[in-house]
Amino acid sequence: MTKQGKVYLIGAGPGDPGLLGLKAKECLQTADAVVYDRLADPRILAFARKDAEMVYVGKASANHTMRQPDINKLLVKLAAEGKVVARLKGGDPFVFGRGGEEAIELREAGLPFEFVPGVTSAIAVAEYAGIPVTHRHVATSFAVITGHEDPTKGESTIHWKGLATSVDTLVFLMGVENIEKISRELIANGRSADCPAAVIRWGTHPEQRTLITTLGKAAADVKATGMKPPAIFLVGEVVRLREQLQxxxxxxxxxxxxxVTRARAQASALTKKLEAQGAKVIEAPAIKIVPAADYAPLDNAIANINDYKWLVFTSANGVDYFFERLGAAKKDARALANVTLAAIGSATAKALAEHGLTADLIPSAYKAEELAEALAGEITAGDKILLARAKVAREVLPESLRKIGAIVDVVTAYETVADCENKDELIEALESGEASIVTFTSSSTVTNLLEVLGDKKELLNKAALAAIGPVTADTLKKHGYTPAINAAEYTIDGLMTAITNFYNK
Incomplete structure (x- = not known):
């Protein structure tokens, strides 16, 4: 039986991936093919299946990767092949998204489709600039108008007279290139040249820029400031509210x-916290966490887990990979009933808690020296200790414990390798001076990033360097770099506090 194809015409929203709807996410996760536009955020595309066919059909002004008739034909072709297609469009499919044209062609071909509404930039971008399109006593109506009419029409079909004098708030999408004409028509038809106006570029993105002007000065101000698409042009008294609502x-x-140089699998936690504070984040993982090349020593230790008095973890990764091997041995947390657990810090303790276990010992400061000192007061000569950690790590902890007579077995739970899949973006951000801060969350992120940069290491001098703790800071110093930001608490939250305080001195 031939599989029935179908197209979901999805509104991806104005840019902020957090504004994507739940149904849109579900459609992306099940689609065989994703056809997406220029403004689709990579994190939205990440919801797609790893084996999904990804087709870029982005359209910028005067630069179309694929023209609309060809996009229509592509959707028909994919659906006719029995594929479920997610057609991802910026904003909402029906607000100048040409979703209706695509759906009509699908209907004519006898192929099913569904619309999945999205948050339109006409409202969301204004909101992110602190400008409501309506507001009691200020604006009781608004209109959304294309700023770029179909050039094949011959003449404009916009009702300038009605818009200029009958609607309180006007929002022109894709209107920056035609802002001079738009302003002229509105003024000629009765709108005051002194009416407040705003041009908002890359709305809802960390790169968002807002130009406050007047209708009469808008064209000149856009030219003077170099404002380019994508942007909306908003006209109305509501613009004055930005002063209060920004x-x-x-x-x-x-x-x-x-x-963020953290491993990709862990970067999202720091990325989310940074973005919540308004930063633009470039994830350039300098390390990749991979399984140990040889699990025999760890598996042997797990098989003899009751021989150990203490099980010590120095990272959340160590916890996760240990429990992976524990599961492979057909055991669970019950196997650790007679073992005392130590965690180097709160994040590691949290990872244990996710497996239903409570750390018996956590040092007051989250580094190996402090953990060794805390353990020294708890163990006696002859105690057997299992330390599950990364293949390459500092020896201060096992050496300190051996000095007091403990028997320490160090086993590899995971390995870190150099990895930077978007090296070009990283170098460009450093060379251009765009990068304000480079964060380091371990010594391995330092050494591996320097390896990735190669003969361009000096670019790090163009940004403020942030270290999660003294060990990471020392590694930077050994390579000739002085961190401008040092976390007082050696956690992601501590690093965030240090970064925020750096800019609020």
Missing amino acids: WFDNKPLFGKTVI
């Missing part, structure tokens, strides 16, 4: 670009 570009790290 919120997005008031965030502590707005306008800052932060490079």
Whole structure:
């Protein structure tokens, strides 16, 4: 039986991936093919299946990867092949998204489709700039108008007279290139040249920029400031409310670009915290966490787990990979009933808690020296200790414990390898001066990033370097770099506090 194809015409929203709807996410996760536009955020595309066919059909002004008739034909072809297609469109499919044209062609071909509404930039971008399109006593109506009419029409079908005098708030999408004509028509038809206006570029993104002007000065101000698409042009008294309602570009790290060198699997936690404070984040993982090349020593230790008095973890990764091997041995947390657990810090303790276990010992400061000192007061000569950690790590902990007579077995739970899949973006951000901060969350992120940069290491001098703790800071110093930001608490939250305080001195 031939599989029935179908197309979901999805509104991806204005840019902020957090504004994507739940149904849109579900469609992306099940689609065989994803056809996406220029404004689709990579994190939205990441919801797609790893084996999905990804087709870029982005359209910028005067630069179309694929023209609309060809996009229509592509959707028909994919659906006719029996594929479930997610057609991802910026904003909403029906707000100048040409979703209706695509659906009509699908209907004519006898192929099913569904619309999945999205948050339109006409409202969301204005909101992120602190400008409501309606507001009691100020604006009771608004209109959304294309700023770029179909050039094949011959003449404009926009009702300038009605718009200029009958609608309170006007939102022109894709209107920056035609802003001079738009302003002229509105003024000629009765709108005051002194009417407040705003041009908002890359709305809802960390790169968002807002130009406050007047209708009469808008064209000249856009030219003077170099404002380019994608942007909306908003006209109306509501623009004055930005002074009271501005919120997005008031965030502590707005306008800052932060490079996160953490492993991809762990980067999201730091990325989310940075973005919540308004930063633009470039994830350039300098390390990749991979399984140990040889699990025999760890598996042997697990088989003899009751021989150990203490099980010590120095990272959340060590916890996760240990429990992976525990599961492979057909055991669970019950196997650790007679073992005392030590965790180097709160994140490691949290990882244990996710497996239903409570750390018996956590040092007050989250580094190996402090953990060794805390353990020294708990163990006696002859105690057997299992330390599950990365293949390459500092020897201070096992050496300190052996000095007091403990028998320490160090086993590899995982390995870290150099990895930077978007090296070009990283170098460009450093060379251009866009990067404000480079964060380092371990010594391995330092050494591996320097390896990735190669003969371009000096680029790190163009940004402020942030270290999660003294060990990471010392590694930077050994390579000739002085961190400008040092976390007082050696956690992601501590690093965030240090970064925020750096800009609020």
